[in-house]
Amino acid sequence: MKRTVFLGALTVAGLAAGASAAATLDDVKARGKLNCGVTTGLVGFAAPDANGKWEGFDVDFCRAVAAAVLGDANAVEFVPTTGKTRFTALASGEVDMLARNTTWTLSRDVDLKFDFIGVNYYDGQGFLVSKEMGVSSAKDLDGATVCIQTGTTTELNLADFFRANNISYEPVPIETNAEGQQQYLAGACDAYTTDASGLAATRATFENPSDHVVLPEIISKEPLGPLVRHGDNEWGDIVRWTLNALISAEEMGITSANIGELSAAAGDNPEINRILGTEGNLGEMLGLDADWAKRAIMAGGNYGEVFAKNIGESTPIALARGLNAQWTDGGLIYSPPFR
Amino acid sequence: MSDMSYVRSEMLPERAPPASQIGFVGWIRANLFNGVGNSILTILSLIFLWYILSALLPWIFAPTWNSGSLNECREIFGADGGHGAACWGVIRERWVQLLFGFYPEAERWRPIVGFGLLFVALIPVLFNMISRRMNWVLLLVVLGLAGLYLGGALGIIAGLVLLGAAGFVGFKAFTTSKEDRAAEIASGAKRLPNPFIFSAIYPFIAPWLLWGGSIWLPVGAALGFVVGYFAYRFLAPIVGSLAGLIIAVLAALVWWLFLTGGFASIMQSIIPIGLEAVESRNFGGFMLSITIGVVAIACSLPIGVVLALGRQSDLLIVKALCVGFIEFIRGVPLITLLFVASTLLNIFLPPGTNFDIILRVLIMVTLFAAAYMAEVVRGGLAALPKGQYEAADALGLDYWKAQRLIIMPQALKISIPGIVSTFIGVFKDTVLVSIIGLLDPLGLSNAIRADQDWNGVVWELYGFIAFMFFVFCFSMSRYSMYLERRLRTDHS
Numbered sequence: 001m002k003r004t005v006f007l008g009a010l011t012v013a014g015l016a017a018g019a020s021a022a023a024t025l026d027d028v029k030a031r032g033k034l035n036c037g038v039t040t041g042l043v044g045f046a047a048p049d050a051n052g053k054w055e056g057f058d059v060d061f062c063r064a065v066a067a068a069v070l071g072d073a074n075a076v077e078f079v080p081t082t083g084k085t086r087f088t089a090l091a092s093g094e095v096d097m098l099a100r101n102t103t104w105t106l107s108r109d110v111d112l113k114f115d116f117i118g119v120n121y122y123d124g125q126g127f128l129v130s131k132e133m134g135v136s137s138a139k140d141l142d143g144a145t146v147c148i149q150t151g152t153t154t155e156l157n158l159a160d161f162f163r164a165n166n167i168s169y170e171p172v173p174i175e176t177n178a179e180g181q182q183q184y185l186a187g188a189c190d191a192y193t194t195d196a197s198g199l200a201a202t203r204a205t206f207e208n209p210s211d212h213v214v215l216p217e218i219i220s221k222e223p224l225g226p227l228v229r230h231g232d233n234e235w236g237d238i239v240r241w242t243l244n245a246l247i248s249a250e251e252m253g254i255t256s257a258n259i260g261e262l263s264a265a266a267g268d269n270p271e272i273n274r275i276l277g278t279e280g281n282l283g284e285m286l287g288l289d290a291d292w293a294k295r296a297i298m299a300g301g302n303y304g305e306v307f308a309k310n311i312g313e314s315t316p317i318a319l320a321r322g323l324n325a326q327w328t329d330g331g332l333i334y335s336p337p338f339r
Numbered sequence: 340m341s342d343m344s345y346v347r348s349e350m351l352p353e354r355a356p357p358a359s360q361i362g363f364v365g366w367i368r369a370n371l372f373n374g375v376g377n378s379i380l381t382i383l384s385l386i387f388l389w390y391i392l393s394a395l396l397p398w399i400f401a402p403t404w405n406s407g408s409l410n411e412c413r414e415i416f417g418a419d420g421g422h423g424a425a426c427w428g429v430i431r432e433r434w435v436q437l438l439f440g441f442y443p444e445a446e447r448w449r450p451i452v453g454f455g456l457l458f459v460a461l462i463p464v465l466f467n468m469i470s471r472r473m474n475w476v477l478l479l480v481v482l483g484l485a486g487l488y489l490g491g492a493l494g495i496i497a498g499l500v501l502l503g504a505a506g507f508v509g510f511k512a513f514t515t516s517k518e519d520r521a522a523e524i525a526s527g528a529k530r531l532p533n534p535f536i537f538s539a540i541y542p543f544i545a546p547w548l549l550w551g552g553s554i555w556l557p558v559g560a561a562l563g564f565v566v567g568y569f570a571y572r573f574l575a576p577i578v579g580s581l582a583g584l585i586i587a588v589l590a591a592l593v594w595w596l597f598l599t600g601g602f603a604s605i606m607q608s609i610i611p612i613g614l615e616a617v618e619s620r621n622f623g624g625f626m627l628s629i630t631i632g633v634v635a636i637a638c639s640l641p642i643g644v645v646l647a648l649g650r651q652s653d654l655l656i657v658k659a660l661c662v663g664f665i666e667f668i669r670g671v672p673l674i675t676l677l678f679v680a681s682t683l684l685n686i687f688l689p690p691g692t693n694f695d696i697i698l699r700v701l702i703m704v705t706l707f708a709a710a711y712m713a714e715v716v717r718g719g720l721a722a723l724p725k726g727q728y729e730a731a732d733a734l735g736l737d738y739w740k741a742q743r744l745i746i747m748p749q750a751l752k753i754s755i756p757g758i759v760s761t762f763i764g765v766f767k768d769t770v771l772v773s774i775i776g777l778l779d780p781l782g783l784s785n786a787i788r789a790d791q792d793w794n795g796v797v798w799e800l801y802g803f804i805a806f807m808f809f810v811f812c813f814s815m816s817r818y819s820m821y822l823e824r825r826l827r828t829d830h831s
Contacts, residue, residue: 040773040782041789048786050432052441052621056789077620080786082776085681089776092685178788178797205795207413316791 024096024228024235025287028069033077036062037095040080043201044311044319045101054078057310058099060300061120061226061243065097068242068292073299083152087112090229097239099226101195103153113230117240120225120303122323122332124218125157126196128203131211133190138217142167147180147189149173154194157220177202191215195222197311197319204316238286245293247335248275249302251326256301263294274338282338303333401425407432408792429793430803436787437803440623440778446551446615448488450626453548455481457633460541463534465818472512474534479505542637549622549630551614555606559599567591619697623778625807630697632766632811635704639765640758642705643712644751648742650717661713668710674771676703681775700772708765715761719754720746752826759819763812780804 028034038046038058046056059078067073081089081100090098091113101123102108104116127138127146135141138161148155150173162169172189174180181202184192192199196218203209226243228236249255252272254262259276266278273279277290286292300306304326311319325331355361359368371381401424406412412426430437439447459478479501486498508531515523543557570590575583607613622630649661668676680699688694723746731741751758773782784800787793 039789040776040778041786043789043791043794047789047791048436048441049790050436051444052436077618079620080776080778080782082774084678084774085776088682088685092682092688094685176785178785181795182797201791201794204791205409 024232025069025238028096032070033075034062034066034069034097035077035079035095036065037079037081037086037089037098037100038062039100040082042101042198044197044315044317046078046099055310057121057306058101058226060306060310061099061246062097064246064296064299064306065239065242067299068245068288068296069238071295073295087114090114090227093229096235097226097228101224102227104223104225104227108227114227115230115233115236116225116227117236118225118243119223119332120243121197121223123195123197123222123224124323125154125193125220125222126199126218127215128184128192128199128212129190129215131213135215138215138219139165139167141169141191143169144190145170145172145188147172147174147183147192149177149180149194150175153220153222158193161217161219181205197317200319201311201317204318234287238288241286242293242296244335244338245275245296246303246306247326247333248338249293249297250304250333251328251335254297254302256298256305259294259297263291271338398425401427403427404431409795410792425799425802426796427799429787429796429799433783433787433793434803437624437780437783437807439626440783441621442623442626443615443617443621446617448485449548449551449614449617451488452481452485453545454629455485456541456544456548459534460538464538465822471531471534472508474537475531476505476509476512478534478537479508547614549617550619551616553603553607553611553613555603555612556599558606559602560595562602563591563594563599566594619695622697624780624783627697627772627777627779628766628769629811631701631704631769631772634701635708635765635769636762638705639708639712639761642709644716644747646709646713647716647720650713651720665710665713668707669714673704673707673768674774676707677771677775679703696777700775700777704765704769707768708761711761711764712758715754715757716750718757719750719752722753723749752823755819755823755826759815763815766811766815767808780807 036059038054038056041047042056042058044056045058046054048054054076062076062078063073066076079089079095081095081098086098086100086102087108089095098114099120101121102116103123104119108114109116127141129135129141141162146158146169148158148171155171158169158171172183174183177194177198180192180194183189184202185206192202194202196214199214203212203214206212226239228239248271249259252269252275254272254275262272263276263278266273270279274282275293277283277292277294281290283290283292301309304321307321307324308314311317313320321329321331323332325333327334356365359365372378401412401416403412403415403424404427406415406426406428408428409426412424412428416424435447439450442450456478459474459481462477463474483498483501483505486494486496486501488494489498540561543561547554547557567587567590571583571587574586577583578586646661646665649657650665652658652661677700680703681696684694684699727745727749728741731745734741736744770779770781773779773785776782778786781804784804787800788796
C-alpha cells in the first residue's frame with residue numbers, strides 16, 4: 001500500500017514535471033523573472049561588478065531574452081553554474097536557459113537532451129607563448145611544456161594536435177585559469193593553451209602584453225551557444241529568434257541609437273519592419289507581442305554592439321571579430337530571414 | 340688568635356643579580372643565546388625571518404589602497420610593476436562583496452544584527468563568567484545600535500530607548516557589587532529573566548533576519564515546540580512517559596507539516612509584520628560561510644551526541660541505524676554529498692519544487708559534521724572508566740539522568756579538543772560549496788578575477804580570505820583552550 005502511494009506520488013511528480021517543462025514561457029511570465037544560467041565568472045562573458053550587477057557577453061544575451069519575454073532587461077536572476085553543475089541545473093529546471101560559453105557538441109545536444117539554439121561565439125583552442133621563444137607557429141612547439149586545464153576537451157584536442165603533427169610536448173596540468181596564468185608567468189610552462197578568447201583575456205592582464213603572442217593555429221572548433229531543454233520547442237523558438245533578432249539587427253543596421261526612429265513607423269525596408277513589429281505578426285507567432293525584438297535589441301544593442309561593448313577591440317580583451325563577423329563581412333554569423 | 344676563623348661567621352647581604360642575568364639581557368641570554376648551538380640557531384632563524392619579512396612587508400605595505408584596477412596599481416609602481424607590491428584596491432572595492440555576496444545593500448544590516456545577536460545568544464552558553472545583567476546589557480546594546488543604524492524617526496527613538504535601558508542596567512550592574520546583589524536577590528528583589536531564554540529563541544530569529552519574509556513563519560515553527568511540550572506535559576501522566584514523548588513528537592510534526600503554513604498566512608493577513616524576503620541565491624561571501632558553518636556546528640553537536648549514544652546502545656535496531664549512518668557518511672567525501680545536494684536531488688525532485696539550495700547544503704554539511712562528531716564523542720565515552728557508569732547505576736539514576744549528570748559532562752570535557760577540531764574543519768570545509776556554484780569567498784574570488792579590472796589579482800584575494808578564515812578559526816581554537824582550563828578538575 002505504502003509502495004503504491006509512493007509510486008503514485010512519483011508518477012504525479014513526473015506528470016507535473018512534464019507539464020511544467022512544456023510551458024517554460026508561462027512559468028517565466030508567472031515568476032516575472034528569467035532564471036538564466038551563467039558561469040561563476042569568465043572575463044568578458046559573465047562577471048559581477050562591485051555592486052553585484054552581472055555584466056558580459058553572455059549576460060547581455062540573457063538580458064535580451066528577458067527584455068523580449070518580460071519587457072524588462074533587468075528581470076533576470078543570474079544563476080552561477082560551474083562546469084560540473086551547469087547541465088543538471090538546466091535539466092532539472094533550476095534555470096530556464098543556459099548562456100554559459102558552452103560548446104555545441106553532438107553528445108550534449110542528443111544524449112544530454114538539450115537544444116542548442118544557435119551559436120553566439122565561434123571560439124577555438126589556441127596557444128599563448130612568450131615572444132622571446134621566437135616561435136611563429138604551433139608546429140614549432142616540439143618538446144615544449146604546455147600548461148593545460150585537466151578534464152576538459154582542450155586536453156584531448158591538444159593530444160590530437162601534437163600526435164597529428166608528430167611532435168612531442170610535456171603537459172603541465174593546472175586546475176583553473178588563474179592558476180594557468182600564474183604558472184605561465186612564472187615560467188613553469190612554455191605555452192599556455194585554452195580557448196582563444198580566454199587567451200586574449202589572459203594576455204590583456206599581463207604587465208607587458210606585447211611580450212606575448214597568441215599563435216595563429218586554432219586547433220579545435222568551439223562553437224559556443226545558448227541552450228535550452230528538450231521538450232519545450234516554443235520556448236526554444238523564443239530564445240533562438242531572440243539571438244537571430246540581435247544578429248539580424250546588426251546586419252540590417254538597426255542599432256540602439258536609431259531603433260527608436262526605425263520603430264516609430266513602418267519604413268522602406270520590409271525586413272526591418274517585420275523585426276521591429278511595425279509590419280506583420282511575427283511576435284504573435286512566437287507567443288509574444290509585436291515589440292519583442294525591439295525590446296531585445298534595446299536591452300544591450302545589436303549583436304555587434306554587445307560584442308564591441310564586452311569583448312571587442314575597444315575593450316582590454318580586444319578580440320577581433322574574425323569568425324564572429326557577419327557573413328556579409330566574411331564571418332560565420334548568419335541569421336535566417338525574418339519572414 | 341681566638342678571633343681568627345676559617346669559616347665566614349656572618350651572612351653576606353643579598354646582592355642584586357648581575358645585570359647579565361636579569362631583565363632583557365638575561366632573558367635573551369637564557370632563551371636565545373644559551374650556548375653555541377642555540378646561538379647559531381637563533382642567528383639563522385633571525386636571518387630567515389629577515390629574509391621573509393624583507394620581502395613580505397614591502398609587498399604588504401603598498402600604497403595601492405585607492406587604485407581602481409590592476410593596471411592602475413602597475414602605474415603606481417612604474418617599471419617595477421605588480422611583482423613588487425600588493426594591489427589592495429581590489430579589497431577596497433570588493434570587501435563588501437566578499438563579506439555579503441549579493442545580499443541587497445539596503446538589507447545588509449540584517450546579517451550584521453544577526454551576527455551581533457549570535458554572540459549575545461552564545462555568551463550564556465559558552466561563558467558562565469558574565470553576569471545575567473551584563474548579558475541583557477549586551478542584547479540591548481546590539482538592538483539599540485541596530486535601531487540607530489536603521490535610522491528613521493522610529494528606529495532612532497527605539498535605538499535611543501534601548502541604549503538608555505542598556506545604560507541604566509549597566510550602571511546598576513556596575514554600581515552594585517556581587518555580594519550586594521546576592522543579598523538583594525535573597526531579600527526578594529526581582530531578578531532579570533534568564534538570558535538562556537534569548538539563546539533559545541535566537542534560532543528562530545536568525546533565519547528570519549537572514550531570509551526575511553513573514554515573522555509568523557518562525558513564530559509558527561517555535562509554536563511547534565510549545566505544542567509538543569504541552570502534549571507531553573498533559574499526556575505523559577496519562578499514557579506513560581515513552582508514549583507521551585512519541586505522541587508529543589508526532590503532534591509537533593503534524594503542526595509543522597500541516598498547520599504552520601496556514602497559521603502563518605492567517606496571522607500574516609491579520610497582522611502583517613515581515614521583512615523583505617531575500618533569496619538564498621543572493622547569499623554569498625563570508626556571510627554564506629558563516630551561515631553554513633554556524634548552523635552545521637550548532638546542529639552537529641547534539642546530533643553527534645545522540646548518534647554516539649545510539650552507537651553504544653543495547654537496542655539492536657538503534658545501534659544498527661546509528662552505525663550505518665555514521666559509517667556511510669564518513670565513508671563518503673563531503674564534496675560527493677554536496678553534489679548529491681546540488682544535482683541529484685534536483686533530478687529526483689519534480690521540477691518546480693523549490694527546495695532551497697542553501698537549505699540542501701546546510702542539511703548535507705550538518706549530517707557530515709554530525710557523523711564525525713559522533714565518533715569524537717564516542718572517543719570521550721570510551722575514555723570514561725567503567726566505574727563511572729556503575730556508580731551512576733548504583734545511585735539509582737535512570738539512563739537519561741545518568742547520561743546528563745554523570746557520563747556526558749565528563750565525556751564531553753575529554754572530547755573538547757576533538758570537538759573543536761571538527762568545528763574548525765567543518766567551517767573551513769564550507770568553501771567546498773564553491774564547486775557547486777555557490778559564491779562563497781573562494782567562488783567570489785574567481786568571479787572578481789573575471790572582472791577585467793582585476794583579472795590577474797591572485798595573492799591579495801587569497802591573502803584576505805585566508806586572513807579572515809584564520810581570525811575565525813584561531814578564535815575557536817583559543818576558546819577551546821579557555822574551556823579546557825575552566826573545566827579542568829584534576830589538581831595537577
